[in-house]
Amino acid sequence: MNHLELAFRNLQRRPTRSILTLLGVAVAVGSFITLYGLSRSVNENVQQAFEERGNDLTVRRRGVAEPFGGTVPEAIIPEIAKIPGVAAAAGQLLSFAATDNDDHVIAFGWPESSFYWSSVPLAEGRLPNPGERKFALVGKDIATTLGKHVGDDITLLGDKFHIIATTNYGSVINRNAVIVGLPDLQEATFRTGSVTYIAIRLADPANQAATDRVVKAIEGLGGFAVTRSESVLKNDSLVGLLDAVSSSMAWVALLMGVLMVLNTLLMAVLERTREIGILSAIGWSKERIMGALVIEGFLLSALGSGLGILLGIGGSRLLSAIPAIGRYIAVRPTPGLIAVTAIAAIVLGILGSFYPAFVATRASPAEALEHT
Template identity: 35%
Template structure:
């Protein structure tokens, strides 16, 4: 018997209890990975989607809570266009709407003649030029079983699919695009846009880009200027969502540590004679404590491995649900996995110290008699 094999034998001797504890840890790790991954996936989807249009800067309402809540007067177009170094300015309306009463997707309106249309990769059909036409991204079109010429219901209005687009961005694969005035009329917001996407005159250097950014910020204190890659991360909605996801995840990890501590306490209470024998044959209190802590760490590691698979699977299941089509994107990195497993192993191991300390408080002679 040694510290390498005895912890595993102890856990397998109490299979039901150990399995339930490992499942609790796996759920905690899975929840951490799913919540964190989906939250960061939303931000990553926005970042790549906005940047995929060829814009250099995004101008939105200052301190806006979310991407779709931003509202800026369309009249700012002239002042922004007058800034030296600005090539084109395109006002954009962006909203989340129900499509065919089955999927909630992002819908955007682009002005006619905008540089944004040149970023659209149409593999079938054409850009919308009628009052009730739109382009659908490849993924959402496939999910809904739609193609060019089909009709879809958007905001209780019937639209015809004029084209299908493809993109490397998950965000743009699950979006509907129509003409700006059409969407403004549909939403009842004439004269306002959600944001402006700005393309700078070429060539662009970091120094010139920063000068233009400062000049754009000077247009009005009501406006916030972000580069396309960091726009989504600056929104309070993204920050709030990330905070909530982190808080819920950490609470679940703390709950899993209680499971570990409870399991080990019960195990210690039932195995007092075993620990008495170990002490009698020369095991030091430190070795016995290390044994109990090793059992806790082993449960955390097994639960973490199962939880990683559970969390990744949960992300994909949720993102594939039609109601979330285009809104959620699975996003997993080694950093997210490391955070989840690191927190569980750290907190779970810390929770094991109390049962480990308690077992060494029992005198070997009393433990051998089964007394406490």
């Protein structure tokens, strides 16, 4: 009998315990993938939303913990636009707005001169006419959810807006957002003359030296923080809290899975003390016996990890299907995250099996054979 046959036979001897351990490892791995995927997806989705609209830099108020919690004076935009290396600058006001059905959507307020208008992917309808007011462009996904079409009205923050188009962006945030005129959103939110942030399009975004000069010039105006689109949430306190909580929960779940493997193997060792003594008596070395038990731990961890990957992918899709989450975040665990999690679970499972294996070989063959 070789190591693998012995490991399989031992797992089959107590099928209920083995299945429960496999499920424990699977749930731990699945939870780890889902929770880590959620925290990573927040940054990725925000980055995608900025990049597909042509953002290179974002100018925000300095000292505000939440990236979209402060306001910037709209009057500073022309001065920023004159800085060498800046191709275009446009303010955007952001607000979570209640609709007619007491549903909540992200509302973006854009000025008529914004460079964003040139890259709007229209699914249906038209862009606003010069000087037009109380219009709305509705993301395709949220339009479907709310049952809205071009020509309908939508209520935002108590004001009615006429839908002139639906947009077909790629990012989940933009597909669930409503775009209105900046003056209308400023009026509805009592923030006249202010924007949430200023979007910058660089003349040469690949030139790091030129970018650094632009950043230095803007920050020299005083009171502003400038970040690239991929770093806009880097110092966000809420995202940091989400990362900390999800990471802690993920690691606790993974360690619990490892403890289940350790507990299963330890119980198996205690139940098979006499059998282990016989193996030792017929010539099996301590290393060979330990190897068989470590392989048993590897099998439990590997099979549980395989099932956990399926649970993690399924859990991520389930989170994305929840409207309160799926409208703003598409939870997609990356292949790298899946691979690292599975490898970590297997390695921890193997390490956790060494203690039971040591216990199994600690007693002498004579002592083990006397065990009943």
